[in-house]
Structures are given as structure tokens and as C-alpha cells.
Amino acid sequence: MSKNYRAEGAEIDKRVGALFKAAPAPMKPYSQLVSAVSGDGALSGKVKELMALSISIAIRCEDCIVFHLRAALKHSATRAEVIEAISVAIEMGGGPSVVYGGRALEALDAFAE
Incomplete structure (x- = not known):
């Protein structure tokens, strides 16, 4: 039985949103950092999200895998x-x-449904 990755993504968003409200002082600069590095530059936003996905897998962060896979798909990353x-x-x-x-592959397939 596979997980409900869409619901898991929504829960991640909820937890992160709560943290932004609870600790705005450190989270605002973090948000600025994310914005500064995630947009298109010498590397596209898609490539950066695929890199973040790879790192998430290598460091074994399940929530990070879902978060960055979803972001890569929003940037039109293909299955390949x-x-x-x-x-x-x-x-x-x-x-x-x-x-x-x-x-990550299981989540990819779930998001494709």
C-alpha cells in the first residue's frame, strides 16, 4: 500500500507554515535564501529542484523528498x-x-495519478 503523497505534501506545507508563524525572525531570512537560490540563473529552477531531490534522497529526508519532487514536477520535470x-x-x-x-519513485508515480 503506497502513501498518500498529496496529503503528505499538504501536511508538510501546514507544518512549515506553522513554523513560519511561530518563528518569523529566523524563517524570514531562510525564505529569502530559498527565493534567492531557487529561481532560474546559470542553472534552471528545474535543475536546482532535481539537485535538491537528489540531496534529499542521499541524506534520507522523507519530507524533503516529497517537497522537492513536487517542486521539480511544478517545474515540468519529466519522469526520465x-x-x-x-x-x-x-x-x-x-x-x-x-x-x-x-x-521517491513511489511518490512520483502517486503524483502522476
Whole structure:
């Protein structure tokens, strides 16, 4: 039985939103950092989100995987691009990244439904 990744994404948004309200002083500069680095530059926003997805898999952050996969898809990342990003994570993270890469693939398929 696969997870409900759409609901999980909404829960992540809710928790992050609550943190922004509870701790605006540190979260405002963090938000500015995210805005400064996530837009198109020498690398496209899509490439940056795919990079963030790979890192999320390699560091084994389940919520980060959902967050950055969803963002990559919003940037029109294709299934093939996501699978290559998962492969890079496996190269860098070894066996544990295989397990978390499987989670990312499961989430990709769930978002595609």
C-alpha cells in the first residue's frame, strides 16, 4: 500500500507554515535564501529542484523528498529526469539511497495519478 503523497505534501506545507508563524525572525531570512537560490540563473529552477531531490534522497529526508519532487514536477520535470536524479542520489548515497530512491519513485508515480 503506497502513501498518500498529496496529503503528505499538504501536511508538510501546514507544518512549515506553522513554523513560519511561530518563528518569523529566523524563517524570514531562510525564505529569502530559498527565493534567492531557487529561481532560474546559470542553472534552471528545474535543475536546482532535481539537485535538491537528489540531496534529499542521499541524506534520507522523507519530507524533503516529497517537497522537492513536487517542486521539480511544478517545474515540468519529466519522469526520465526524476529517475536520473534518483540515480545520482544512489551514486552518491549508496545502499540507503536505493531505499529512499524507491520512495521517491513511489511518490512520483502517486503524483502522476
